[in-house]
Amino acid sequence: MNVTAPIALRINPDIDPETHPYISTGLRKHKFGIPIENALEYYRVAKGLENIELIGVHKHIGSQITKITPFVDALQRILVLIESLKAEGINLRYLDIGGGLGIQYKDESPPHPKELARKLLPLLRGQDITIIVEPGRSIAGNAGILLTKVLYLKKGEDREFVIVDAGMNDLMRPTLYDAYHHILPVRKNRRRMIVADIVGPVCESGDFLAREREINSVQHGDCLAVMSAGAYGFSMSSNYNSRPRPAEVLVRDGEHYIIRKRETYRDLVRGEIIPDFLDK
Amino acid sequence: MNVTAPIALRINPDIDPETHPYISTGLRKHKFGIPIENALEYYRVAKGLENIELIGVHKHIGSQITKITPFVDALQRILVLIESLKAEGINLRYLDIGGGLGIQYKDESPPHPKELARKLLPLLRGQDITIIVEPGRSIAGNAGILLTKVLYLKKGEDREFVIVDAGMNDLMRPTLYDAYHHILPVRKNRRRMIVADIVGPVCESGDFLAREREINSVQHGDCLAVMSAGAYGFSMSSNYNSRPRPAEVLVRDGEHYIIRKRETYRDLVRGEIIPDFLDK
Numbered sequence: 031m032n033v034t035a036p037i038a039l040r041i042n043p044d045i046d047p048e049t050h051p052y053i054s055t056g057l058r059k060h061k062f063g064i065p066i067e068n069a070l071e072y073y074r075v076a077k078g079l080e081n082i083e084l085i086g087v088h089k090h091i092g093s094q095i096t097k098i099t100p101f102v103d104a105l106q107r108i109l110v111l112i113e114s115l116k117a118e119g120i121n122l123r124y125l126d127i128g129g130g131l132g133i134q135y136k137d138e139s140p141p142h143p144k145e146l147a148r149k150l151l152p153l154l155r156g157q158d159i160t161i162i163v164e165p166g167r168s169i170a171g172n173a174g175i176l177l178t179k180v181l182y183l184k185k186g187e188d189r190e191f192v193i194v195d196a197g198m199n200d201l202m203r204p205t206l207y208d209a210y211h212h213i214l215p216v217r218k219n220r221r222r223m224i225v226a227d228i229v230g231p232v233c234e235s236g237d238f239l240a241r242e243r244e245i246n247s248v249q250h251g252d253c254l255a256v257m258s259a260g261a262y263g264f265s266m267s268s269n270y271n272s273r274p275r276p277a278e279v280l281v282r283d284g285e286h287y288i289i290r291k292r293e294t295y296r297d298l299v300r301g302e303i304i305p306d307f308l309d310k
Numbered sequence: 311m312n313v314t315a316p317i318a319l320r321i322n323p324d325i326d327p328e329t330h331p332y333i334s335t336g337l338r339k340h341k342f343g344i345p346i347e348n349a350l351e352y353y354r355v356a357k358g359l360e361n362i363e364l365i366g367v368h369k370h371i372g373s374q375i376t377k378i379t380p381f382v383d384a385l386q387r388i389l390v391l392i393e394s395l396k397a398e399g400i401n402l403r404y405l406d407i408g409g410g411l412g413i414q415y416k417d418e419s420p421p422h423p424k425e426l427a428r429k430l431l432p433l434l435r436g437q438d439i440t441i442i443v444e445p446g447r448s449i450a451g452n453a454g455i456l457l458t459k460v461l462y463l464k465k466g467e468d469r470e471f472v473i474v475d476a477g478m479n480d481l482m483r484p485t486l487y488d489a490y491h492h493i494l495p496v497r498k499n500r501r502r503m504i505v506a507d508i509v510g511p512v513c514e515s516g517d518f519l520a521r522e523r524e525i526n527s528v529q530h531g532d533c534l535a536v537m538s539a540g541a542y543g544f545s546m547s548s549n550y551n552s553r554p555r556p557a558e559v560l561v562r563d564g565e566h567y568i569i570r571k572r573e574t575y576r577d578l579v580r581g582e583i584i585p586d587f588l589d590k
Contacts, residue, residue: 058468061509061517065467187345188338202548206486206516229341236486237341268482268548280585287585297581305560305567 062090069111073120086124086162087111094167096132096140098149105153112159122159129164133171135258136210143168167261174260176201176276177216178239180252181231190226192248197230198237199270201256201263205236212257213240221247228254232271264290269298342370349391353400366404366442367392374447376412376420378429385433392439402439409444413451415538416490423448447541454540456481456556457496458519460532461511470506472528477510478517479550481536481543485516492537493520501527508534512551544570549578 064072069087076082091104105127112122127150132140143165154161178196185191203209213228224247228240239256248254267275274293279286344352349367356362371384385407392402407430412420423445434441458476465471483489493508504527508520519536528534547555554573559566 058466059507060515061464061466061471061473061507062515184341186338186341191341193341227339227341235340235342265552266548266550268546270546272545282585282587287583289583289585291581291583293581301571301573301577303567303569303571305562305569307562 066107066111070114070118073115074118077118077120084120084122086122086126088124088126088128088162090126090128090130090164092130094132094138095130096138098141098146101127101130101146102149102153105150109153109157112157124162125154125157125159126162126164129166129168131165131168133168133258133261135171136212140168171261172258174258174263176256176259176263178254178256180248180250180254182250183248189242190224192226192228192245192254194228194230194239194254196239196256196276197232197271197273198234199232199268199273200230200276201239201259202266202268203262204239204241205234206266211239211259213243213245214255214257215246215248216253216255219246223247232273269293272298274298346387346391350394350398353395354398357398357400364400364402366402366406368406368408368442370408370410370444372410374412374418375410376418378421378426381407381410381426382429382433385430389433389437392437404442405434405437405439406442406444409446409448411445411448413448413538413541415451416492420448451541452538454538454543456536456539456543458534458536460528460530460534462530463528469522470504472506472508472525472534474508474510474519474534476519476536476556477512477551477553478514479512479548479553480510480556481519481539482546482548483542484519484521485514486546491519491539493523493525494535494537495526495528496533496535499526503527512553549573552578554578 073084076084087108089104089108091100095101108125108127112125115122131143131146132138134140176196178194178200181193181195183190183192198205201211204211223244225242225244227238228243228245230237230239264275264278269275272295274295274297277288277292278290280289281287353364356364367388369384369388371380375381388405388407392405395402411423411426412418414420456476458474458480461473461475463470463472478485481491484491503524505522505524507518508523508525510517510519544555544558549555552575554575554577557568557572558570560569561567
């Protein structure tokens with residue numbers, strides 16, 4: 031059995047105020063990892079187990095992090111651990127430095143991956159270890175948009191509602207993390223600005239894509255682009271309210287390719303079996 | 311075109327403190343329905359539209375309601391509306407009284423559906439109208455449980471973790487609404503009680519089924535029953551973290567029937583198409 035020890039580093043014991051508690055990881059109360067102060071001890075124990083081969087260490091400090099310092103601090107501490115292990119005859123082959131680099135959803139200014147690499151590479155130079163990285167969101171997040179059509183407008187007593195055909199089942203982040211996603215008209219226009227809740231057709235008050243959002247006034251049939259939907263978008267989607275999931279379309283050099291078919295109602299019941307005593 | 315007017319009644323303008331904001335519906339800030347004070351006016355407008363036939367009214371006051379009074383109040387107000395409409399020559403054929411009857415998740419004591427019916431039926435007697443009801447949760451909620459196996463135990467610094475093989479993708483309610491679900495060992499035992507977070511294997515800090523929960527100490531391989539999972543359970547499930555959804559099993563008179571097959575990894579990619587230029 032090969033084992034890498036997952037370590038959730040508590041670089042900063044306080045939650046970054048910009049990070050939703052559900053996407054912070056390295057806190058005492060979280061399920062992830064082991065505290066780095068105990069890591070050496072655990073490696074020693076594992077080294078004594080004859081069917082275990084220690085091959086690496088895996089750190090992960092959180093999600094949607096927009097500063098470089100936490101990554102540098104964490105890597106430095108892991109490198110100290112690796113040196114201590116070496117001194118005890120434990121030579122690791124893999125160092126997984128995890129993910130967590132943030133993207134711009136609204137007004138964040140995360141470092142470019144290159145900037146991060148420029149700070150981390152000097153620390154890694156000379157290390158005889160294979161580096162593994164997990165740059166999910168920073169690659170996919172802003173590469174994907176969710177297109178949705180305006181079904182109708184509704185003037186509530188308290189606010190306006192733009193009801194669109196995408197809902198929380200398609201993009202869970204606003205509901206789950208109160209996350210912000212830019213929403214833009216697909217065709218630029220000069221209509222007046224309105225403030226509206228942009229909501230889906232799902233039977234939940236939590237079914238919104240944006241609340242009290244300033245957008246160009248829209249009309250029935252308009253197409254809207256929900257930006258930054260490439261990460262934790264389709265992957266978290268569900269069939270809630272018996273809603274077939276949308277098609278996924280890849281665009282490359284002005285050409286488009288359907289890379290996942292739109293689901294049908296048949297897909298929703300594909301696995302279902304009606305027992306004999308009910309099948310009359 | 312047949313139209314029933316959806317009405318979200320604001321019986322009580324304050325949120326019931328026991329109701330999560332995401333499952334309350336009849337507030338000014340919510341997308342649902344039209345205020346009952348405006349209903350008569352809207353029906354009048356609709357009556358003047360030659361392609362519209364007015365056939366009914368639909369009310370819904372919220373979800374997981376554990377008292378009878380709101381249902382009675384709402385029905386009384388709707389009946390006044392129906393009378394006012396009659397007086398104007400608008401005779402409705404359908405009255406959808408919606409859903410919302412709560413179930414016992416923890417220590418709620420919702421009325422039995424019979425008790426509710428006993429209070430509502432006298433009001434409906436003599437009404438020449440077809441009644442539609444939407445008793446979803448109160449039928450299905452406590453008819454379903456989610457079975458999950460203990461993967462391992464982990465002693466965090468701050469608390470214990472019971473890591474099970476079901477996660478937030480299987481049952482979203484704890485994460486989404488901070489909802490309480492009883493969790494019981496499938497085999498009764500007399501082990502000591504522990505306080506633990508019962509968490510899934512999904513890569514989110516929000517991936518929990520219960521937090522700081524007192525349960526019988528568990529061991530690797532134990533089977534746990536997450537109770538009251540029959541409503542908003544499978545229907546809200548997703549494939550997040552590339553997790554195939556579990557099988558659904560119907561139990562009747564001691565016999566069991568698989569009514570939905572366990573998903574496979576093949577199911578997860580069924581609709582995917584690799585464009586030619588990538589398919590080498």
